[in-house]
Amino acid sequence: MAEVLVLVDHIDGEVKKVTTELLTAARRLGEPAAVWVGEGIDTGSAKLAEFGAEKVYAAPAELNDYVVAPTAELLAKLAGDASAAAVLVSATPENKEIAGRTAVKLGSGVLTDAVDVSAEGATEHSIFGGGTITHAKVPNGVPVIAVRPNSFPAEASPAAAAQEEVSIELSDSAKAARVTERVVREKGARPELTEAAIVVSGGRGVGSDDFTVVENLADSLGAAVGASRAAVDSGWYPNQFQVGQTGKTVSPNLYVALGISGAIQHRAGMQTSKNIIAVNKDPEAPIFELADFGVIGDLHKVAPQLTEEISKRK
Amino acid sequence: MNIVVLVKQVPDTATERKLTSDDKTLDRAASDGVINELDEYAIEEGLLLKEKHGGEVTILTMGPEQATDSIRKALSMGADKAVHVSDEALHGSDALQTAYALAQALGTIEFDLVVLGSESTDARTGVVGAALAEYLGLPQLTLADKVDVDGQSIKVQRLTDYGYDVVEAELPAVVSVVEKINEPRYPSFKLIMQAKKKPVEKLTIADAEIDAARVGLANAATETVDVAAAPPRAAGTIVKDESDGGVKVAEFLAEKKFV
Ligand SMILES: Cc1cc2nc3c(=O)[nH]c(=O)nc-3n(C[C@H](O)[C@H](O)[C@H](O)COP(=O)(O)OP(=O)(O)OC[C@H]3O[C@@H](n4cnc5c(N)ncnc54)[C@H](O)[C@@H]3O)c2cc1C
Numbered sequence: 311m312a313e314v315l316v317l318v319d320h321i322d323g324e325v326k327k328v329t330t331e332l333l334t335a336a337r338r339l340g341e342p343a344a345v346w347v348g349e350g351i352d353t354g355s356a357k358l359a360e361f362g363a364e365k366v367y368a369a370p371a372e373l374n375d376y377v378v379a380p381t382a383e384l385l386a387k388l389a390g391d392a393s394a395a396a397v398l399v400s401a402t403p404e405n406k407e408i409a410g411r412t413a414v415k416l417g418s419g420v421l422t423d424a425v426d427v428s429a430e431g432a433t434e435h436s437i438f439g440g441g442t443i444t445h446a447k448v449p450n451g452v453p454v455i456a457v458r459p460n461s462f463p464a465e466a467s468p469a470a471a472a473q474e475e476v477s478i479e480l481s482d483s484a485k486a487a488r489v490t491e492r493v494v495r496e497k498g499a500r501p502e503l504t505e506a507a508i509v510v511s512g513g514r515g516v517g518s519d520d521f522t523v524v525e526n527l528a529d530s531l532g533a534a535v536g537a538s539r540a541a542v543d544s545g546w547y548p549n550q551f552q553v554g555q556t557g558k559t560v561s562p563n564l565y566v567a568l569g570i571s572g573a574i575q576h577r578a579g580m581q582t583s584k585n586i587i588a589v590n591k592d593p594e595a596p597i598f599e600l601a602d603f604g605v606i607g608d609l610h611k612v613a614p615q616l617t618e619e620i621s622k623r624k
Numbered sequence: 625m626n627i628v629v630l631v632k633q634v635p636d637t638a639t640e641r642k643l644t645s646d647d648k649t650l651d652r653a654a655s656d657g658v659i660n661e662l663d664e665y666a667i668e669e670g671l672l673l674k675e676k677h678g679g680e681v682t683i684l685t686m687g688p689e690q691a692t693d694s695i696r697k698a699l700s701m702g703a704d705k706a707v708h709v710s711d712e713a714l715h716g717s718d719a720l721q722t723a724y725a726l727a728q729a730l731g732t733i734e735f736d737l738v739v740l741g742s743e744s745t746d747a748r749t750g751v752v753g754a755a756l757a758e759y760l761g762l763p764q765l766t767l768a769d770k771v772d773v774d775g776q777s778i779k780v781q782r783l784t785d786y787g788y789d790v791v792e793a794e795l796p797a798v799v800s801v802v803e804k805i806n807e808p809r810y811p812s813f814k815l816i817m818q819a820k821k822k823p824v825e826k827l828t829i830a831d832a833e834i835d836a837a838r839v840g841l842a843n844a845a846t847e848t849v850d851v852a853a854a855p856p857r858a859a860g861t862i863v864k865d866e867s868d869g870g871v872k873v874a875e876f877l878a879e880k881k882f883v
């Protein structure tokens with residue numbers, strides 16, 4: 311069976327959930343081979359083994375000293391050497407860029423934001439803010455596919471995860487854009503936004519930079535906190551928590567929108583959530599068109615009551 | 625410093641967008657074409673850099689005839705001239721083919737910097753900037769929310785999952801911008817009038833030395849197999865808060881086994 315390369319997402323060795331989803335999809339297409347860039351592989355390899363990685367290619371952290379191009383060179387080289395059946399990455403902005411450059415090098419095609427992948431390497435997409443479903447494929451060459459996190463469940467299937475060091479001589483052009491400083495914002499204790507099973511987001515309706523009403527509800531549900539662009543632009547909540555067209559795309563089992571009107575750009579980032587709850591004092595707010603359950607009311611009354619009720623039921 | 629800003633015309637996000645039933649490409653007749661929102665930030669950044677460092681801002685668009693409207697709008701924001709690559713052979717090109725064609729078209733323009741949006745609102749692949757840098761062999765400084773040019777060097781803040789990276793390179797380079805970077809200006813009446821007279825150069829694929837065998841639907845590296853409307857969401861339950869809204873939501877959550 312041909313190898314299917316899976317680019318691993320990890321933070322200092324901690325493998326992200328989306329990688330286990332990619333390994334699950336990779337098993338339909340062939341033999342999963344994880345590609346690890348950077349430190350921490352000893353921490354992470356058990357997880358890769360659990361979800362079916364037959365092999366783990368380990369590449370040096372030096373690749374991350376430059377923007378995108380080195381990892382694309384690595385993936386293209388590995389895919390060529392192993393005659394890989396496909397290359398899978400998570401559909402983050404950075405990984406989509408890696409996917410694009412990898413496909414250029416392989417002379418194949420790139421499919422982005424797939425919500426499912428078939429055994430033939432065909433993909434399903436949810437486009438135009440969720441209104442339309444398409445299926446697509448790369449007819450020739452190695453398909454490079456960026457898969458949206460949380461699209462399907464990961465299933466364990468133990469494998470060897472045999473480690474193989476890879477070295478690569480980077481081209482000069484791959485080293486043209488240098489990362490000279492890395493600024494890491496505090497991660498906090500909550501689950502990561504794109505990976506969380508539940509997301510509670512606040513919008514302009516929260517009314518101030520005091521987001522505790524949102525955070526308290528999130529914590530009672532073990533959820534991640536998100537924000538609309540209006541809340542982010544007002545400086546109430548940090549940028550990296552923005553959900554929407556130009557923020558993060560989330561697809562949790564439950565999305566709770568507090569004081570968010572449901573503008574098309576916000577919907578583009580959350581419309582594929584499995585269950586949606588909205589609290590808004592305006593009965594005409596478009597978010598109610600999406601809501602499985604909606605409350606017309608003041609979020610500052612409804613959310614605290616809900617938080618209390620959840621604690622009571624625990 | 626000569627700057628090329630890439631501008632894509634897209635269907636208005638606020639209208640209903642569709643793919644055509646025959647060849648499954650974007651149905652451009654179904655909705656009004658507008659400048660991709662993110663590209664307005666790219667135009668603004670181009671203009672700000674020009675104001676600081678001098679030179680010219682050229683708009684580069686690949687798209688059908690009606691994309692001219694978006695080009696005029698870009699010129700009325702203050703860009704100096706435009707290049708419009710328009711050829712029936714380009715219809716149905718995918719993201720990588722688009723990047724290839726744009727790279728070829730850039731071969732006809734003298735530039736120090738290419739600025740583009742980080743993503744289009746219709747296709748949203750977000751790969752054109754990276755693929756363009758790959759084709760051109762130029763440094764990729766994408767997803768920028770801050771851009772500084774100093775002589776021949778460029779430095780950007782690149783947004784990441786965890787915060788941002790500071791990225792540095794030498795010009796010429798490819799930069800894509802996110803919407804946090806600036807506030808796009810509105811065209812003034814004077815600029816709108818001037819824009820009508822600004823030069824727009826039309827290029828066919830032959831003019832730009834774009835290989836016909838590498839673009840267009842028939843040669844695309846990706847194929848849309850089928851298109852269908854998503855099943856409509858079942859209508860939800862909407863209640864008015866009668867001092868029990870929170871309890872009602874909790875009941876819904878219990879029913880769905882979230883609590
Ligand atoms: C290029 C571009 C990209 C964009 N990208 C994004 C993006 O990624 N994400 C995003 O979110 N937006 C994005 N937007 C902005 C988007 O168009 C909206 O402006 C934004 O989503 C509005 O945020 P909001 O719903 O919080 O605010 P508003 O639209 O102002 O809505 C606030 C809502 O809160 C309700 N409310 C007020 N007080 C209360 C209360 N006490 N209790 C209950 N409800 C209350 C109001 O009835 C209203 O419905 C983008 C726009 C552009 C042009």
Ligand SMILES: Cc1cc2nc3c(=O)[nH]c(=O)nc-3n(C[C@H](O)[C@H](O)[C@H](O)COP(=O)(O)OP(=O)(O)OC[C@H]3O[C@@H](n4cnc5c(N)ncnc54)[C@H](O)[C@@H]3O)c2cc1C
Nearest residue numbers: 421422630686717718719740741743744747749750751752
């Ligand atoms: C719903 C949908 C899904 C699609 N999915 C895929 C896919 O998975 N894989 C694939 O290969 N193709 C796909 N395509 C085709 C592809 O989107 C088009 O070729 C498109 O022109 C380029 O991709 P983009 O709009 O996603 O660019 P993005 O990479 O999202 O755009 C980034 C920036 O590139 C610049 N730019 C992009 N196109 C042009 C242009 N024509 N002229 C000038 N500047 C431009 C703009 O500055 C823009 O802000 C899809 C098309 C649609 C309508």
